[in-house]
Amino acid sequence: MSKTMAIVGTDAIAEAMRQIDPEVVAAYPITPQTAIVEKFSEYVADGLVNTQMVKVESEHSAMSACVGAAAAGGRVMTATSSQGLALMWEILYVASGLRLPIVLVNVNRTLSAPINIHCDHSDSMGARDASWIQIYSENAQEAYHNVLQAVRIAEHPEVRLPVMVNLDGFIISHAVDRIDILDDAPVREFIGEYSPAYPLLDVANPVSVGMFDGLYGYFFEAKRAQEASMEKAMYVIQQVGEEFGQRFGRPYGLWEEYGLEDARACVVALNSACGTIRTVIEAMRQEGKKIGLLKLRVFRPWPGQELVRVLQHFPVVAVFDRALAFKGGHGGPLYTEVAASLYEAEKRPLLANYVYGLGGRDLSVSMVRQALEEIWQAAEAGRVASRVNYLGLRE
Amino acid sequence: MAIVEIRWHARGGQGAVTAAKLLAEMALQQDLYFQAFPEYGPERMGAPIQCFNRLSTEPINIYCSVDNPHLVVVVDPSLLGAVDFAAGLVPDGSVLVNTGEDLGHLQQRFDLAGRKVYAVNASGISLETVGRAMPNTPILGALVKILGLIPLEKAAAYLHDYFNEHFNADLAAKNVQAFERAYGEVRSA
Amino acid sequence: MKWDIDDVQKWPWHKHPPGLVNPDTGNSVQFNTGSWRSRRPALDLDKCSQCLVCYIYCPETSIQVQDRKVTGIDYDHCKGCGICAEECPRQAIALEDEAVQAG
Numbered sequence: 001m002s003k004t005m006a007i008v009g010t011d012a013i014a015e016a017m018r019q020i021d022p023e024v025v026a027a028y029p030i031t032p033q034t035a036i037v038e039k040f041s042e043y044v045a046d047g048l049v050n051t052q053m054v055k056v057e058s059e060h061s062a063m064s065a066c067v068g069a070a071a072a073g074g075r076v077m078t079a080t081s082s083q084g085l086a087l088m089w090e091i092l093y094v095a096s097g098l099r100l101p102i103v104l105v106n107v108n109r110t111l112s113a114p115i116n117i118h119c120d121h122s123d124s125m126g127a128r129d130a131s132w133i134q135i136y137s138e139n140a141q142e143a144y145h146n147v148l149q150a151v152r153i154a155e156h157p158e159v160r161l162p163v164m165v166n167l168d169g170f171i172i173s174h175a176v177d178r179i180d181i182l183d184d185a186p187v188r189e190f191i192g193e194y195s196p197a198y199p200l201l202d203v204a205n206p207v208s209v210g211m212f213d214g215l216y217g218y219f220f221e222a223k224r225a226q227e228a229s230m231e232k233a234m235y236v237i238q239q240v241g242e243e244f245g246q247r248f249g250r251p252y253g254l255w256e257e258y259g260l261e262d263a264r265a266c267v268v269a270l271n272s273a274c275g276t277i278r279t280v281i282e283a284m285r286q287e288g289k290k291i292g293l294l295k296l297r298v299f300r301p302w303p304g305q306e307l308v309r310v311l312q313h314f315p316v317v318a319v320f321d322r323a324l325a326f327k328g329g330h331g332g333p334l335y336t337e338v339a340a341s342l343y344e345a346e347k348r349p350l351l352a353n354y355v356y357g358l359g360g361r362d363l364s365v366s367m368v369r370q371a372l373e374e375i376w377q378a379a380e381a382g383r384v385a386s387r388v389n390y391l392g393l394r395e
Numbered sequence: 396m397a398i399v400e401i402r403w404h405a406r407g408g409q410g411a412v413t414a415a416k417l418l419a420e421m422a423l424q425q426d427l428y429f430q431a432f433p434e435y436g437p438e439r440m441g442a443p444i445q446c447f448n449r450l451s452t453e454p455i456n457i458y459c460s461v462d463n464p465h466l467v468v469v470v471d472p473s474l475l476g477a478v479d480f481a482a483g484l485v486p487d488g489s490v491l492v493n494t495g496e497d498l499g500h501l502q503q504r505f506d507l508a509g510r511k512v513y514a515v516n517a518s519g520i521s522l523e524t525v526g527r528a529m530p531n532t533p534i535l536g537a538l539v540k541i542l543g544l545i546p547l548e549k550a551a552a553y554l555h556d557y558f559n560e561h562f563n564a565d566l567a568a569k570n571v572q573a574f575e576r577a578y579g580e581v582r583s584a
Numbered sequence: 585m586k587w588d589i590d591d592v593q594k595w596p597w598h599k600h601p602p603g604l605v606n607p608d609t610g611n612s613v614q615f616n617t618g619s620w621r622s623r624r625p626a627l628d629l630d631k632c633s634q635c636l637v638c639y640i641y642c643p644e645t646s647i648q649v650q651d652r653k654v655t656g657i658d659y660d661h662c663k664g665c666g667i668c669a670e671e672c673p674r675q676a677i678a679l680e681d682e683a684v685q686a687g
Contacts, residue, residue: 004423005423006416006419006420006422006423006429006431032435097603098603098605099602099603099605100603117435118435138456138458139456139458160602160603168458170432170435171432171458171459172458174432174433174435175430175431175432175458176415176416176419176420176429176430176431176432177429177430178423178428178429178454197601197602197605198601198605198607205607206609207605207606207607207609208605208606208609209603209605209606210603211604211606213604216593218592218595218597218600218604220597221595221596221597221600222597222600222603222604224597224598225597225598225600225602228597228598229602272458273458275456275457275458276456276457276458276459278456279456279457360435362459362460363458363459364459364460364462365457365459365462365463366462
């Protein structure tokens with residue numbers, strides 16, 4: 001059913017891409033993503049896939065080529081990081097606006113300046129309003145599974161939106177980990193055939209794509225339809241995650257819970273930090289300090305109502321952000337979303353925000369411990385000492 | 396088994412990252428859980444680098460540097476005076492050094508009294524077997540001995556296949572020889 | 585695929601195909617750009633040498649041609665830009681005031 005390998009995260013992604021065998025991959029190298037398309041281009045050269053690999057001169061062109069290929073009716077993938085995602089920016093909106101199910105693997109890396117190649121979530125968070133589905137992965141195993149599911153989610157007739165799968169740069173992308181790679185045949189059966197709705201290359205049924213819409217056109221209606229599809233995506237993501245579980249033994253939902261049933265404080269976080277946080281929580285629970293973790297997998301669509309149902313029961317909710325929103329001291333993007341959703345709650349928990357790991361600063365066990373002790377004290381005291389906190393900052 | 400955390404200190408180009416990766420792959424052969432990852436940065440030949448391993452019988456969910464290693468591996472003896480190699484070492488942690496130096500002398504010189512210290516002349520072994528100073532394979536041999544998690548013959552067989560696949564049969568044989576010698580020659584105090 | 589878009593301006597947001605793809609290509613013929621015209625080209629076939637220069641230049645393909653001969657002007661789509669009159673080597677096309685023509 002699967003083979004267990006000792007490989008780095010980028011190799012696990014390349015394996016997923018090999019199994020998906022997309023018609024077109026257009027990509028431009030950028031650290032720490034480069035190793036993905038390097039490995040994948042070996043597969044292309046070795047004839048292990050039928051993919052047309054388009055070598056371009058920038059990420060702007062990479063996404064543009066993806067848009068063209070997807071409009072033509074192909075199954076299309078790319079990968080990038082950081083400045084590369086930033087350079088794709090305007091075309092991200094074209095991809096989603098044209099409702100093209102492109103799958104992009106984003107290896108999270110911060111944005112310059114100062115020049116820094118290391119992990120934080122500034123890149124994907126900046127693209128959060130581009131109408132791309134965003135899925136986050138704790139480790140390479142999850143990233144591999146998420147990429148496989150992303151194809152199904154993106155291509156679902158009720159969704160038809162591009163999907164960005166995120167994993168932490170270097171921490172996950174360049175670490176050798178124990179990964180179970182599923183067999184090709186069941187994976188290909190799970191992914192299935194793609195039947196695009198209006199492929200440009202179907203010359204018997206010509207269509208016009210990307211027409212000028214104008215002041216009296218239907219742009220507003222198109223955007224409202226995108227929003228509705230994002231809402232549908234919430235359910236499709238869960239359906240696909242459930243089916244994945246039935247086939248391969250590991251189901252996926254909107255998030256994963258740890259220790260929430262009896263917790264007095266809940267931590268919300270994304271990506272690899274969740275592993276370290278869970279490990280510290282495990283130790284603290286042994287000491288009777290009942291903290292829980294909600295590891296968010298799906299950031300777009302934003303599961304606001306679903307989260308409120310769970311989070312409103314905790315006296316304290318602490319949100320970990322690996323990015324800033326530069327609102328002037330009001331916390332990071334994930335915190336902002338959680339806080340906004342909790343406005344609707346019958347019972348509003350006390351909130352705290354921990355900004356950590358910018359530019360790849362290590363989130364050590366002791367740092368997490370320090371934050372979690374503060375969170376526990378807040379639960380005990382019924383009062384949060386400081387709303388926005390910077391973990392591991394030299395002060 | 397609790398997680399064993401290992402921190403490697405080496406210089407760029409000495410093959411420590413490869414050795415850490417090989418250890419992970421050998422751990423997979425034993426159905427263990429593992430991590431192997433470098434401290435990321437520009438690749439600069441000769442500059443001090445760190446890399447890390449975690450090994451366990453249970454899945455590992457920590458994704459950060461090793462701050463409190465159980466075992467520190469010093470691949471280049473010149474680093475002993477250059478970096479704080481014992482930083483954060485757990486109280487019963489140990490140090491493995493590539494050196495021909497007397498262990499007592501080493502303990503005294505670097506304030507390691509009361510520490511478990513292992514030494515193997517990995518550079519010397521690699522010169523005599525492989526013919527050049529590539530201390531990574533012999534130091535890995537010593538490390539495998541100290542850890543006691545991977546049987547020698549399994550580790551040697553894996554190493555042979557790795558070098559045979561990536562290089563050639565001659566280099567595979569020489570590296571296995573270096574590995575086995577260090578496995579046998581590692582001293583402790 | 586043929587597509588009834590007579591009432592497209594009244595369509596609710598969920599009725600449009602995703603991404604506003606138009607599966608009924610060539611339907612711009614239904615869009616009467618002739619209503620934009622303030623000056624109307626009038627063709628004098630007696631002066632016309634059938635050189636087809638007007639046909640080549642017309643940006644709206646509104647010069648009607650049959651059997652390689654200009655037969656008239658498609659007033660449903662001619663915007664009255666006047667390029668045909670400007671380019672005609674025989675002055676066979678004259679621009680007239682649309683309001684006067686329309687009476």
